[in-house]
Amino acid sequence: MSELDVKREDGATGGRYLVTLEGHTAEMTYSKAGATRIIIDHTGVPDALRGKGAGQALVKRAVEDARAAGIKIIPLCPFAKAQIEKHPEWQDVLA
Numbered sequence: 001m002s003e004l005d006v007k008r009e010d011g012a013t014g015g016r017y018l019v020t021l022e023g024h025t026a027e028m029t030y031s032k033a034g035a036t037r038i039i040i041d042h043t044g045v046p047d048a049l050r051g052k053g054a055g056q057a058l059v060k061r062a063v064e065d066a067r068a069a070g071i072k073i074i075p076l077c078p079f080a081k082a083q084i085e086k087h088p089e090w091q092d093v094l095a
Helices: 054-069 078-086 088-093
Strands: 006-010 014-021 024-032 037-044 072-075
Touching (some): 024 054, 037 054, 037 078, 054 072, 054 088, 078 088
Antiparallel strands (some): 014 024
């Protein structure tokens, strides 16, 4: 499978990551907890995109962005938490 194109929308207090495929959009939202942490609070993947890697791509992008910015992730969302637990190479960004 080719790399999915994940978009990021960032605001003052939080933001979201989006991936659109076949006319459907998966989303993962986060809140900022100070200058050094984000809290991933929700991941929503439409049924039409389940099993296509959209959710995993969202979490992967958040991990990459956290590393680049030198911040940590608090994964309150059960999906994001499970994905990070499955990927030991991502766990360096856990708060």
